[in-house]
Amino acid sequence: MLSPTAYNVIYNWDGAPHGYSPIDQSMQTFLDKTYAPLEDTQVGALFWCIGEHAVRWPSEKMELLADVNNRRYENAAAFTHSENIRRMLDRGEDPQQAVIDRGHQLGLHVYASQRMNDNHFDGAQLADLQTLHHTELTQLRKDHPEWLLGPDTEEWFALSWNMAVPEVRENRLQHLREICQNYTWDGVELDWQRHPFHFPDDQAYRLRYVLTDFMRAARELTREISQQRGTPFYLAARVAGSIEGCQRIGYDVETWIKEDLIDVLIPAGAAGTDPAIEVNAFRSLIADRTIALYPGFDGGVPGPATGPEDEATRHNMRTKATALQYHQQGATGIYAFNWHADRDSKRELLSQVGKRETLQKQNKLYSITHRFRQETGSWRGAYKHDRLRGALPVALYPTFKITGPHFTLDLADDLQEFPPKDLTLRFRLQDWVDGDQVRFLLNDESLIDPTINYCHNGDPNPISDVSNAAWHNFNIDPVKTPPGSHRIEVILLNRHPQLACDLVLTDIELVVNYC
Template sequence: MPRPPEYGLIYNWDGNPHGYSEYPQTMEQFLDKVYGPMEDTQVRAHFWCVGEHAARWESDVLETVGDVHGRVYENARSYTFHENVRAMIDRGEDPQAEIITRGHELGMEVYASVRMNDNHFGGAQPSDLATMRHTELTRMRIEHPEWVLGDKTTPWFAVSWNLEHPEVRENRFRHCEEVARRWEWDGIELDWQRHGFHLPDDYGYRMRYVITDVQRAVREVTDELAEQRGRPYYLAARVSGTPEMSYRIGYDVETWIADGLVDILIPAGGAHTDPLIAVEQYLAMCEGTDVAVYPGFDARVDGWDWTGFVGPENPLLKDQLRTRAVASQWHAAGSDGIYLFNWHANRDSRRELMNQIGSVDTLAGTNKVFAAAHRYKDAFGTVGQSWAGAFDNDRLWGQVPVPLKPTMTGEGPTITIEQADDLEANQPADIRLRLFLDEWVVGDVIKVYWDGEERSDVRQEYHLAEDTAGNPMDAQIYEVGQASWFLLDLDPEEAAKGKHTVKVVLEHRNPQVVSDVVLTNVELAVTYEGED
């Protein structure tokens, strides 16, 4: 297969536009919701999620959405979404065909995206299948609880399919095959990261051949269709953010590349954006081939950080600053483009970013916050919590949060930050290192090193947070905070493009406080004149 075109940005829609209009949604309403966010942006390829387990069309191999419970739904949202789909079917309309036609009219290539093992079942267990109500459940899952992972994986994903079973692999293949053959897509994506729990824990690497079995079978179909059509039929695959974790889950990426089983490789987090995607490693694996690499964003860069958001910008602005920074890092690493997942938007809400992050040139001179990535496993990975285990395979090299402990030799955590802007070509107005230290109090002594040099010009400012329960009007009462920002202004030569280190040492802890000082954020804010 020849190398895919340069898409700049790939936009994955999860199907939600079916639920964005009152029942019965018209086709024009639907198409406006689908393409409004993408039109006149840097998006050159649209990946349309055709569904999870049931079909949004009259299928020869799958149940149709709504059939499992006789078109009686679990809630209002599910009713609106699925009855809008059924209304189109009843009117003899074909939303997939219309999506392809409209995308081509707008100059985009359009791919089908198939979620290979989606689990939005809310932590359900195999024992719940016979009685639970969920529109994507399907009779196959209800009647064959022995085909799900059960206690062989983290409890939240217990009713995910177990691809050990040939019947499961056959079902996933037939789904992909029907989608590929029925419409004139430019390609198809196997979204293995929705969700990356396919095999019993710790068997992913050893049993990676069973996932390759499906990948190879779909490749045979796309090769056949390409030959019949006389033009390429591309195959994309969304995998984990690092080769190591891809292998651990069961994605034999090296074999897929060597055997020509993939045309577009999309390394991405399984739950929220993983800023630490190993772009350079994946590019090295693809060297000498026509495989393109598109690292992927999720809904927001810092994900669950919003539950303990520390600013100092408002959440929307900070996410924009972080998104630009991560996109700049991926471009600097040599990525072929960028992939957007779960970027739900109307015509305007994501437009600015979608006209910036697809190119180094349009990112130049825009404000950014380069930052250490957060590891979530401890905070959001325990049994009984929503999405427990979802973060296990992401952000493995997250450097914060980290408690500061006293050491014998002046050691402390050393954080690496990559600054991806050319500060000679575009001179910033301000470059500031920002360290957030939770539980810092008077009497604590902190040393900060930038690129190995101790800095005496670091200043401390309290992070003021009011008691919102007792002070709901958010009037400023406190003059002291339970956390502080440690700030260091840098010049462009000190913060030149490339990797920099920040070492933080607890030299002395106030003996009257037993809690740890915790370094939660390490950020380099690069600000240009007249922007934001």
């Protein structure tokens, strides 16, 4: 029997296929688009987003999707997506059960994925609430602005629920009860990372007992369902990618594990991929448990693309490197979130990232993690709890003892067993000019004779011979580069005397090319 330890890849669909066909989408077309990316890949489980705040099934206690505005929509995308759901219901069809049935026919487990505090309200504030036209808005939210975080959190997330309010938690628990009891899912995911703003600022750690209490109630529900059906009903939770991040947000993961409140643990970034998830730390927490560990990927790593490869190539290489690192650290498998795809666009990754052996001899890009913050514009504040220990970018300054920032790069490939065609360690320096003197060290040995290429951010036909950033590339001997941790240090020896700006180290990458 399939179990969470054997999924290889968990694929989270956010429900987008409802919007991939014009009105009226047929059930067959909807299911074909939903499962096309998954069939004949390493995916063993589909986590299906069942909506955010309004339900997508008839309910006596919960508001139905699009009722708040009488099925009048704010834009064409909301109309297509939501009306396709509503018209299926009007025809007497049930897309939730249909998703489950098709998944079971394909031999997959299918979970309901409940977003615990989703906020796609585009930065709207409390003052906007009564005039806001948004399909996922509910009358409950409009009637009770005092139940929302408002100015007590990041501005963009002002309309997020305050989970300290008992009525809010009862609403979320009722949503959970209905989705679990009404359908034949194999389990349910509590997606706490969509979005991780649950309490007033600086209170989350002290209020973590509140979310633990919710987890206990959820576990009681899943156990009741399991007993009634005579089959397992699994509980998954998506949390922050680091122990510190979990504590900052209010996830007492240690207690959840100790009290056996979860079957599947999914540490992941909340906004973009976190390529430095603390798999080892989470693995230690569950060492004496049967909990499955699936570190998560999002649609991409946030921040500007720096090349020299095109972004699609970089994404594939970086994803494979990070996935192999996670397997090496003891991950059960890989969790894919926001990998919107048709049959072919993500097939290579979904056929490789779930197993260590299928990642061998694949081109990879290992990189040092960035600390990325979005302070203005859309999604400002969303990255607050992600990549807390991102070591780049960092300005290089002269020091008394001729030292600089040092970094640890974990190599998961065995380059002696599988020798690559070439191995390159490269450093990107912003505002570098000829005359700057920088020392690069790998495992305390100086690297010499770099090839220097100006960075044109992926432009294949640059019109200039120079740019304001340059890659310093070093050929590395694979024989001297075993799997494991490698220490890197970068030291500024002398800055060009005519430059007043900082010399900034923005990227460190190890590129492994097998072909």
